[in-house]
Amino acid sequence: MANIPTSTSVRESAVIEAHPSDVWHAIKLQDFAKWWTRLEKSEWEKGQSPETDIVRWTFKDGTVLDVKQEEHSTIDHYITYSVIACQPPLSYTSVVSTIRVYPVTTGKHENHTFITWSGNYSSDADAGVIEDAKFKRREALADLEKALTKK
Template sequence: MSSTRIPTSTSVTESAVIAAPFASVWHLIKLESFASFWSALDKSEFVKDVASDANVDVVKWTFKDGTVLEVKQEAHSSIDHYITYSVISAAPQLTYSSVVSTVRCFPITTGSNEGQTFVQWSGNFSSDADAGVIEDAKFKRREALADLAKAVAK
C-alpha cells in the first residue's frame, strides 16, 4: 500500500431545507424518479431482468457524462421516510469496493421553516475510498439537493 494515501473519513452527509411541502419532496425520493430532478442524470429506469422479482428493486442510473450505475434498493420506509440503496455495478468501474447511501426526509412542523422539508443524503463508503471519492460524493449530493429544490419549486 502506498504511504502517500491521505487518511480520510469514508462517510459523507449533506442536507438541505427544501422550500416545498413534505409530500411534494417525498414523492420524488424513489430510485426510478431521481432523473426527474437530478440534472446530472440522463435517465433512471428499472433493470428489467431483476424487476420480475417483487422483492428486489434495481434501477439503472445513466449519467449525462456516460457513467452507468446499477443501484439496488436495500431499505425503504414510507413511515420513517427514507430510502437506502447500494451501488451493485458501475461502468466505468468504481475505484472503491462499495457504498451504501440513504436519503431521509423530514417534514418541518414548526418555526420559520414550517411547512418545508428537511432532506439528508448520506453515503458510507468502503475503506478503500480515497479523499477524492468522498469530495466528489459531497459535491454530487449538494448538486442533487439543489436540483431537488428547483424541481419542487416549479
C-alpha cells in the first residue's frame, strides 16, 4: 500500500471556561500530569544542566517522552517544546509543538480562555501520526478544562 500524502501539522483549539491566568499557570511542562489523564507523571529530567529545560513525561501506557522547552513567553503566553527522546522510539524524526493562551475579552465567553495546541512534524510522519496527535490534543484540552473548572 502506498503512503497517503498528508499535512505534517496539526492544530487543535478550545475555549476553556477558566480565567487565562489560571490556564497559563497550568501549562508548565513539568505540571502536565496534574491535569492530562494519559500521564502518570511529569517531572524535570535529572542530570541535565540548569540551562536545559527538559521534562520527562511518563504515560500510563509505558511510553516515556523527554520534551525540551524551546521557547517560553510570559508576555505573549505561549510555550514551544520539542520531543528529544522517546521510548519506544517514534516512527518519525521530529515534532515541535506550541501551546498558546489567549484571553477572550468580549461576548458570552468573556474572561475565559481560547487555547491552541499545534504540532509541526517532520515529513516522515504519516497520516496515522497526525490523526493520533489530533485526538490526543483534543483529549488533553478537555482534561485541562475539567481540571480547571472543577470546584
